[in-house]
Amino acid sequence: MLPVLLAVTIIVFSIIHLIPGDPVRLALGEMSSQQAYDHMRAELGLDKPLYIQYFSFLWRLAHLNLGKSIIYREDVTKLLAAKLPNTLKLTGSALILSYALAIPLGILAAVKRNTIIDYLSMGIAIAGVSVPSFWLGFLLISLFAIHLHWFPIAGYGGIKYLVLPAVTLGFGGAAIVARMMRSSMLEVINKDYIVTAKAKGLRYWTVITKHALRNALIPIVTLLGLQVGWLIGGAVVIEIVFLRPGVGRLIVNSIYMRDFPVVQGVTLILAVTVILGNLLADILYAVIDPKVRY
Amino acid sequence: MKNKLFFNFLKSTNAVVGGIIIVLFILIALFAPFLAPKSPNAQSLQNVLMRPSLAHPLGTDEFGRSILSRIIFGARVSLNIALIASAVALGIGVPLGALAGYYGGALDSIVEGLVDITWAFPTILAALAIMFMLGPGLHSVMIAVGVVYWAGYARITRGQFIALREEEYVQAARAVGASNLRIIWRHLLPNSLAPLLVQLSLGMGQVILIEASLSFLGLGAQPPTPSWGSMLSSGRAYLLTAPWLTLIPGLAIMLVVLGFNLMGDGLRDALDPRLLHTKK
């Protein structure tokens, strides 16, 4: 994990310095004085050679210091601490929503295999990954906020502000889960013990819920970890559409403003999260998979 | 084997629907100049934001351009993006995956490491950063998306190669002294095509979506290129007064991506017939 993270820092550092643009000029404004400009560059160490800047970034990182934002003049950790909870709320509820939608759909599709219900539920699920999320977001806003007044348009606050963005983000995630649920369920249904249970005269739905579901859920659990990266990527666009002050909006603005320390710091944190998610998936799979089946 | 795959594919309703959509999409892209009523870039400032009507079948945009014509020519742009970006991704991913899977060892670890690194970045952010580096424009979109998506193809190729390299026919080829390149090219690669095809089909849809997201973030095609993503993105300001500016390209994107996804799904089912959605 450490070599990967080190590579991540090098890549992010190189890319951001290859992007044309001058954060100091952007922070100060075009008409700012040369002396203020020079002063700020020196203060931030931006007048030093790139490799020195990189090593001082690593040095600070080793002390758990992500540096200071060039634009906002605030510690990156402080900025992150303010934004991360909002992103976690969004991605967390989107995750819950997508599973709540996808698992029943997947079961239904598997149980009613090759009926219109199967086609429809899989169709809905696939439609979820087939729309640009910002488009879906704006459509949901026009329908549920503008016309029906059920939810606020954008912003953040109570749970009512969370519904539309979470649905927009969760809808996309549901497809993958539903598809996985269906195939995993189909696999289990055809297993001997289910067939036996059915032959024993147990009621169909009892068999499905008591026996099949439990086993079919195993691969779904491992999907959780893998979806972390996907959710974070999705949050970038959703936070802009719904005006949520989260990490996604922060990082896009920071790229626009060439706020190197923020981009470096936030990408690193996101990369760690994604890698931990993958690790979690691996561990879960190893723990649950072979032994739980009977 | 291949015939069976095709047969299974035809049995899957989803796949057939998806296939029809994609064929239509390709035909529209190919014959765009014959199908479009007007030039996609012909402006008419006297006729801006016209509602869909007989004179303007899908309405006009903020410069009075025919949305129908732009959608038709946009199919060309989208197909182009999907093909080239996927080609870039395949071009990086398949050779690397093949090397890793065939030779294993240190090479495998390196490729695996590269895959992990690529996957550590949220896709849209990685594409965004590369776009900033290259500057806006369709070429940048293609490169950025290709670079971001290579890892999936590498993983699949590697997995297939590892699974296949101990197969009898590969061993046999090796025994008669076939070169590594020949084994890879004649034996391993053809037998890895099916899962790659599934990934390609799903990936093409993703590419079109990513282009739309990049346009939304301000980095898409150069105007006046009629890309669906940039139509959708520039039309969103008129959501309240002229919703057709966003609805129509949005639906076009949805339909085509749905087509790619259904087709990919159908292909996957065809590879694993137990999962098939079939007509009884």
Place this chain on the structure above:
Amino acid sequence: MLRKRSKGIVWGIALVGILLVFTTFLAVAQTADRATKEANSKTLVVAETTSPPTLSTFTTTWTTAAMRDVLGNLVSIDAKMNYRDDIAQSWNVSADGLTWTFTLKPGVMFTDGTPCDAAAVAWNIIHQRDTGASSYLYSAVKDAVAVNSTTLKLILKNPFPNMLYNLSNSFAGINSPTAVKKYGDDYGVTALVGSGPYIFKQWIKGDHITLVRNPDYTWGPSWLSNKGPAYFKTVIYKFVPEAVTKTMLLQAGEVDIVDGVDPTAIDALKADPNVAVAMTPGRQLIYMGMNVTKPPFDNLLVRQAMNYIVDRKAITKNVFHDAGLPAYNYLTPNVQPQVKSPYTYDPQKASSLLAKAGWTKNADGILEKNGQQFSIILWTSSTTDRVQVATVLQSEMKEVGIKASIQQFDPGSYADMFKTGEQQAFIRLYEWDNMDILEWFFNGKRIAKGVNKTRINNPLLNFLFAKAEMQPTLADRTFVYRLIHEYLLEQSPWVPIFYPSLARAYRSNLGGYTATLYHVYLVDAYRE
């Protein structure tokens, strides 16, 4: 006599009595009026497009409306564009134009409890001049002297008629010196202390700024009707980058004021009975600049031709929905000196000028000269309105046989691109409302830094700019700038295209606010 006098006294007492009753009544009515207004006015939400990096004018030249509510200025500008009192009650300037004397209002306090007196103002000016990002504001100031707590003398190096403009500028807010020193690097980040009607409370970076009422504020500009503290207890400045989201929030009543309505939203908002749209000529110009040192725009005739191919009226009406004016001048509509432009929409005239310059149409309808096609790259930033202008221009150029391809840049790298000198033609927007902008963009000495983007280096212009700086009075300065402006139009380094209006929209139940070109003053604002 006595009776008369006593009668007089009686009348006098009666009069005093009546007056007393009347004033009491007035006072009671006023208090009652204030009480109702305050009761109805809890939180005001203003939507702005871009969020600022920091709020300290010493460390950035970005400004945001919230800064004006927190900081006072020495001088204010009213809605009719007159210089009026703010922290300074009055001022005069010596005959040689070298000494400005300001009389400050007594008792003005910063919200950290320190006095906003002549010494504090002098400190602000000197601190900005010596270390600030906007030091150019006071580059003419030799010294700022606090004669006593309410008298401030500015001693200038040279006569500078633009002084009041600079002092009323949003970059020239007066900060509490104590707070600036106390917070150091965090000033403008976690703290902002001034003497304005509102107190800085919280800033969620990139999202919103929260202000609360300054209860002691009684020294506002005299041209505002509310002489006491503001009615709204809380003001929130919300940063909403999406044009359509701003419109939706306003229509739903989740936002009270939109500062900077997007042209695309004007029609929808005008149709809404709950919203009032106000449009006044703004401070912005969208133009196409041309690099006068590179072919094909090194040819004067070609540059002039470009000024004839643009249908500014059609762009104004159909692309920008009349949210602005067609532009023919280099200075924005409120700024003197305005001159008469020779250019109109006349593609035929353009074609004949191009022919005169040696460009003739080939078989494909594209202009050619010595076997070379007229093919250019048109730069623009990826900001919506500029991309729109570029898109229309590209099509209009095509009509006269010019092949233009558009190259977008994101706003963060756009300005830097001009240092390369590779630009041919480029769309830009500037926001300024003083004639000195011409010097900024066209002085030959600013080419290397990429400020002078047309790279024009004309001895006559350079001479006139130097002359203008030395004029003692505004009238003289304006006279020189008129010559400059006329000469520039003839040289045609720019194609002025569109003046975006300053468009603001308010919820109809909002009353009292006073909008100027620079700011919506919220002291008077209340909810009905």
